Amino acid sequence: MNIKVNMKPEQSFTGTSNSGYLVSLRALDLMEFDREGLASTDLLLMGVGSCCTVSAMHILHKSKVEITEFRTQVTTVPEESDLSDLNAIHLQFDLTGHQLIESTIRRALNLGTEKYCHVSNILRRAGIDITHAFALHSPTSEPPNAHETSISTLKTQGIHHVALISTNYEASRKFYAEIMRMQVEWEPDSDNVYLTNGNDNLAIHRGNPKDSNLDHIGFILNSVEEVDQWYSYLRDNGVKIAKEPKTHRDGARSFYVYDPDGVSVQLIYHPPLSKQASNS
Structure with missing residues (x-):
């Protein structure tokens, strides 16, 4: 960057930016110069x-x-x-x-x-x-x-993942990761693993389900802002909120609602997969 400051013959100053823009500068009071311009x-x-x-x-x-x-x-x-x-x-x-x-x-x-x-x-x-x-x-x-126009522009990028609660976590992990050849995207601890094949995603959580092995289904969104927009939209339409919007440690942001049958539905922005979905 190269900035120039020049005194003109009438003892006023101009500054010239690196891109050639010119601005008039105010001289110091003690010099008794013309006070027009920017200080x-x-x-x-x-x-x-x-x-x-x-x-x-x-x-x-x-x-x-x-x-x-x-x-x-x-x-x-x-x-x-x-x-x-x-x-x-x-x-x-x-x-x-x-x-x-x-x-x-x-x-x-x-x-x-x-x-x-x-x-x-x-x-x-x-x-x-x-x-x-x-x-x-x-x-x-x-x-x-x-x-109505703002709401009509909201759309998900499709189902992001299905999450299962497994009573036999190690066997389930081996089945999907080794036999079904899904890749481990993230395994934060010994009770949770997130798998992907590039398009479809599966989460397995260790636990003892009461009625069903299905924990929740998740829809992918394009941006962090869309998470909050969807939250406001669903809340305003009387959809029951299960969990408020939250930013997760891997950079994702999501919230949960219940569908009419009580199934938990997650709407999530997940940086790598959201980008992949928006480009597909």
Whole structure:
């Protein structure tokens, strides 16, 4: 990166970015130069504000969240500080869109400000505390049938797995892994194993079933955000929730509901298999 700062003949300054964009810079007061243009503090706050905003917006775009307006206000602590006494920066995000899900927005903003924005990371290493908050807003007028349109786009990628409770765990594991030649995808402990053949998946759990060996069936989803969208959709339609949404230690996220016959149904985002399903 190569940034240039030049003084023009009339003793004003310009800055030129690596890509050739030009910006007028404000000279220091003690030099009694023209005070038009951006001060160094302005540039710093614009940098961290734009970096965090663009990073979060990129995540939301990948998650197919439609934002109609995104405003970011950046303030310093103390509010009238210059770079010499700056100790904290606060970002207030205001997002407008249809059917925005709070957990999805929070995740994107957290990642954008705390992980992916290199400007905020540099400032934190320099001892500057960076905080943020957000507010969600609905457009002044909802489009016709906005809720129905949003719901109609929800779909699973098919049945992800069947989970069995086995009273003879070792024999069942050997049957499916060795005789049926399924691959062990994950075996977190001696009581649980997750098998796959690339398309179909089977989970075996050690236990003593009361009525049936079927523990649950699982449907695969495309993203973490879809897990929360499906949860809200099923809950709003009166479906009985068995377990609330939870992020698992392998990076998956899921929740459980009961079908009308009491069968447990899991809706899950599982990183490798979700990607495979969406590409098939």
